[in-house]
Amino acid sequence: MIPAQLLHPTSKGLYCPPGDFFIDPVASVPRALVTHGHADHARAGHGDVWATQQTLDIMAIRYGTDHCRQTHIAGLRQSMTINGVTVSFWPAGHVLGSAQILVQFDGLQILVTGDYKRGTDPTCEPYEMVPTEGRLDALITEATFALPVFRHPDPQDEIAKLLKSVAQFPDRTHLVGVYALGKAQRVIGLLRHAGYDRTIYIHGALKKLCDYYSSQGVNLGRLEPATLDKGQKDSFAGQIVLGPPSAFVDKWGRRFADPISCFASGWMQIRQRSKQRGVELPLILSDHCDWDELIDTITELKPKEVWVTHGRDDALIRWCELNQMKARPLILVGYEEESE
C-alpha cells in the first residue's frame, strides 16, 4: 500500500478508504473525524463523529446536540480503531479542543496536522509533537500562513499596542474584531495576562463560546454584553469591545463613541490588508503556524513526503524541494482562507 491509498482528497474532503471515514469533511458523510470546532472543519449532519470532548461540546453549542447520529469521544494520545484503521488525536494548540490526527494502517503512518500553532496560548492545550520516531510516511500540513513574510510577533507585544492606544485615546471605544471561537478568548486571555482587569464588553455572538471556555477553566475575567439603551452613546468611551469583524462594518458599530477599529488576525501582518479593511490598529495575532513554525515542524518530523493543504502551497513546496524533500499540493476544497 502507498500513502495515497490510505488517505486522499475527494470532493467531500480527505478520505480514508480502508477505514471508510473522512477527516474534516465539508459535506455530510457516514463517518467523520473532526480536528477542531471551526465551522468550515466541523459541520452538522454526519453519521458518526469522532472528536475530542471539547470539540464535540463546541459542535453541540453551535449546531445543537443532535448535529449527528452518534458522537465518539476521542481521548488525547489514545489509539482507537475504526474499521481496522488505528487513529489517535494529539493536541494541536489551535483552539480549545483542537487536535492533530495520526492515521496508522498496514505499517503506514500519516499525520494530519489540521490547523495548529506552536506559539504560547494559555487558552488551549499546547501543541505536542507526535512521537513518530522519524517513521512518518506522509505529513499533511496546513499552510494558511505558508509564506516567508509571515513571522508572527510576540502576542504580548501586540496586546501592549492595544493597551497603549486605550491609554492614548481615552475618549474613544476600541472595537476589536475577533472570530468567535479561539481568537476572542485568546485576546481576552492576553489582556488579562497583561494586567487589564476592567470589564471587557462582547458582542452577543461571542457569549456562548466565552461561557464555554470559562466552564473549561479558562479565566476570562469580567465580561458584559456590549448592549446599551438609547442615548447612551458615550458609555463605551475608553472601553474595549470585542465582536465579529462583520458586525463592526454593519450598523451595530454605530453605537460606540468615536471607535478605533482594531482587528486581531495573522493577516494583519501585511499593511495593505489592514488598509483595505479600514483597520486603524492591526493586532497580529494568529492561531495558525507562521512560516518558521511550519518549517520547524517539517524539519523535526522528517516525513518521507509532505502534502500541503489549503493556503499558499507553492512556497512551502518550494522550500521542501530546496531541502531535498518530496512535497506536493493536496487540493481540498471548501475551507475558508479568512477563517482564523
Add this chain to the structure above:
Amino acid sequence: MKPFSHLLDRLVLTPARNGKLQLLKDYFADTPDPDRGLALAALTGRLDIASIKPALLRNMMAERMDEVLFKLSYDYVGDLAETIALVWDNKKRTATAASSAAAPPADENQQQPSLSEVVKSLQLAGKTDAQKILAGWLDQLDAPGRYALLKLLTGGLRIGVSARLAKLALAQLGRVDVTEIEELWHGVEPPFAELFAWLVDGGDKPEQLAAAPFRPVMLANALTEPDRNKLNPELYAAEWKWDGIRIQASVEGGERRLYSRTGDDVGRAFPDLLNAMEFEGTLDGELLVARAEDDGNLNVASFGDLQQRLNRKTVSKALLSSHPVILRAYDILNDNGEDLRQLPFAQRRRRLEGFMSNLNPSRFDLSPLIEFRTWAQLADLRADPPHPAIEGVMTKLWDSPYQPGRPKGPWFKWKRDPMLIDAVLLYAQRGHGKRSSYYSDYTFGVWTDEGVLVPVGKAYFGFTDEELKQIDKFVRDNTIDRFGPVRSVTARPDFGLVLEVAFEGLNRSKRHKSGLAMRFPRISRLRWDKPPGEADTLASLEALIS
C-alpha cells in the same frame, strides 16, 4: 527605533487628523533627544541621509534568499521595503518556534538600537560600506523597525503626515501658536534640540538666526452677510482674489527663498521666479502662471496651468518656457531689512508700489486695487469679475498692521459663489473612523450624449449627519454590486439619487475618465425630488470650464 517604527505604523493607518496629532504629540513628549528630532526631520523631509536604490536592495536579497521564495513573497506583499522587512532572517531565532514565541525578557526594547544610532552610522558611512552597515542594522531590528529604516532609506515615508501637521503637533505640545514655529523653522536644524527644549522642557525660545526666514502669513476670514452690514466700506480697501498659490518671496543678504503659506520652502520648483528675485526684502503675493502680452501686461492662465508646475522635484526647460510663473504682489513685509509689518496697510501699499517699480515686470506685478463705495457695488464686481482667474474679492482694513494667523476683523475674503451641478450617485464607499459603518464617500456622474452616466467627481462632506443616514440607507437598499468596501448603486433615468454638488472650479484632466476634474467638490443638497434623468450632462459641465 521601536517608538519610531510604532509611530509610523500607527500614523499610516490613522485617517483622522486629531488622531494623528495625538500620536505625534505623545511621541514627541515621550521620546528623548536626539531621536525625536530626527523623527521630526524625517516627517518634514529634512533628514539628511543617503538614499538606497531599490535595485541594490533586490541584489542584497538575491544573495541571502532563494529567489523564488522572495518573488512569491514580494508578489503577495506588493511593497519592496515591507517584503524585505518581513522575510529578513536575523538568525537569532531559537531552535524551536515554540520556545521563541514564549514571552521574551522585558528588557528586549533596550536591545533595539535607537533611531539616532542607526541614522548616525548611515550618515557617516561611505557608499561602499553603507550596504554592510544596513545589513547589520536589519539583523538587530525587529520587522517594524526594519520597515521604518528601509522606508527612510528608499525615500518617501508616505504616511499622510504633512510638515504642517508635524509643526501643529509641536505647537499644541508647547501651547504656542504654530506661526511661531513656522517663523523659526528654517533657522533650526535637525535634531532640533533647542526647539524641543523650548516647547517640551520649558526652556527659552530659540533665536531666529537664519537669513530670509519665513514670516508667518496673514490670512483672511470669510465675509458673511451679517459682517457686511456691520462694516463701514470706507475703512476698507478691496482687491481681487487671484486663483493661484499664496506665496512669500524673501531675499536677505543674497539668500533667496520662496515659501508656501505654511512656511515650506518651495523654491526648487520655481527656479524661473527665484532667478528674477533681484531685491532685498519680503513680498507677499500670489503665484500664478502668466504669459506676457504684446502690451507688456501679464495674462494670467488658469489654475489648471499652474497645477502643471506644482509638486515637481525638477522642472523641464520646456515647461519653464510654456508655463512661466509670476508673483502678483499683495503686500510688502520687509524692505531692505526694514520690518514694515507694524505699518498700516495703506502705508505698506504705498511702499509696495514704490518697491515694485524696480522689479522685473515680466515676473512681478502689482495686484490692482478695486474702487468701490458700497458693499452692493463690490458685490456686483464680484459677481462679474474681469478675468476668469479671479475667484472673488478681498477686503482689507486700511489701517491694519500685518498680523500672523487669521485675526478676525482686518481682512476678509469674499469668494465667488460656487458652481453647482446636479449629478447622480454612482458608487459609495465606506468611511473611516467614526464613519466606518456608513457609506460616506460618494462618486457621482453626469450624462453623456449617448445617455450613459460617466463619473465626474467624488465628495465626502457637505451633508449633515441626518442626511448621511439617509444616503447610507439609500445605498444599502439599492446596492447592485460590491467591490470590497465600495458599493455600486442603482442609477437609472427613472430611479436613483440626485446630488447637488458645489465646487470651486473645473479643469481639464487626463487622469479622469470624463476628462474633467473638479476643485473642492462637496454635496450641497440632496435632490430626492429630482429624477436622475433630469440631472446635468457632460456638455453642460464642459461649458463651465474657465
